[in-house]
Amino acid sequence: MTRKKKKRDITTGSQAKSKNQPHCGLCGKTTNLTKTECCGNWICDDEDQYVLFSYARNSCYRNHRRYTLCGYHHAEGHAGDWKDCPQCKEDIEMEMYVYYGTNEYNFEKLKNPPAYEPTKCSKCGAVIVLSEDRYSTRGRECWCEECTNAELPYFTH
Secondary structure (H helix, E strand, O other): OOOOOOOOOEEOHHHOOOOOOOOOOOOOOOOOEEEOOOOOOEEEOOHHHOOOOOOOOOOHHHHHHHOOHHHHHHHHOOOOOHHHOHHHHHHOOHHHHHHHHHOOOOOOOOOOOOOOOOEEOOOOOOEEOOOOOOEEEEOOEEEEHHHHHHHOHHHOO
């Protein structure tokens, strides 16, 4: 999905000196800010700090855009509020839906996240935390890192 970049509203250090100065709603910084396209909240304009394929979580802007329901809802062009969007709930695995709605990259979190069954390795039955653990999928199967390495040893480091 390619979107045309909009010019973002950015603050610099010289603009951010008053008592009521804008600040990043995630980390609190007051310089190099912009507003999110999805919800219009102030956030660090730091997506350029992300190194491709590093999987780092060092960018407030990228984290909110990629790892929240708010960001997903906006990117997909869904109508209405992300907090009660049936399409978002249908599109995303329930465990990840709850994570995207309740993690630290949100300005506002889901008040009553739905319950879900934990994801388990199809081979050994170990619980896999989709938002944190390494795993692989093949068809409808989900394998923990250990079982993946045993089955596909050429993927190990």
